[in-house]
Amino acid sequence: MAMFIRVDIPEDVQAEEPLRKQLVEVCPVDIFALDGERVVTVEANLDECTLCDLCIEASGSRVKVVKLYE
């Protein structure tokens, strides 16, 4: 269970194949991974997040990074 952040990926993002791949590419700490037709978060890497915002930028702010400690 991640301690610091939760990442919410909405269904409209899941529907876009290029965006799914892009999320995997942009994250510097490998939080995203492809799982068949979906992009999922890698639980073990969630707390490595540097809050770089690249996933948020790539998805036009549709992916949400929720800080659990605030």
Place this chain on the structure above:
Amino acid sequence: MSILIDENSTFIIQGITGREAVTMTRELLNYGSKVVGGVTPGRKGRDVHGVPVEDTVRAFTERMEVTGAIVAVPPAFAADAVMEAIEGGIKLIVIVTERIPRKQVAEFIEYAGQEGARIIGPNCLGLISPGKSKMGGIGGAADATQRAFKPGSIGVMSRSGGMTVEISNALSEAGLGISTAASIGGDAIIGSNYAELMPLFEADPETKGIAIYSEPGGPSEAMLAEYMTASKSRLPVVAFMAGRFMDAMPGMRFGHAGTIVEGRADTTAEKIARMEAAGISVAERIEDIPAILKQRIG
């Protein structure tokens, strides 16, 4: 004016898609630094906060003027990255990476010297000319950087990245401000030590004095003392010497790789004596530095 970087400087970041570099890129852009590209082999075509990524350094240097490269790749790849930057024609290289093997550092510093390139670091936070540009992670977020580093007349050099900020913040609060601050790196072998950067500050008319953070270990303070004696520098220098406790506790570890005391000349007492004999004021506390500098500048 300033030294090494100003508002027109352009940079690339090697290893831009990595964990630390992604955040550093955003902080540099927010501060106003001109980051024109990033290099990560195999990642050509991507962008990081709008900065285009290429596979090689030459992809940028062959089509635009690039002042410097920030190396933020893992230790195992750092030497190759530095060599690539030098071969790409880059003349200023800030190496953020720590834990690069000493032999490799010695090799790329020698190569840089042959090619007329200057290296800052390794294991450093980089450079800042306040209000103009910064190169590296120094200061962190843009708003914090603007608070700690006000434009002014003091050159800062430090073997500790954090203490570069601490001293600069004290100088900014005292109204003196900074011309350029250089985190020169905490490793045993570094590209540019105090004495090697002094002539640049000497040539900068806006710099009126120098503040230095020094530590036990290594010859940098002795070399600075020799420079000050030989050059009859116009610049008053005030140093803070950390780690005085180590003289009473031989074998105590300090932190940076460069702080290993290998002989009497490396001890704090010896360094303080050498610096004072060369006309360098040694402050008892960091917060005393601005007042001493004001007094010496007159």
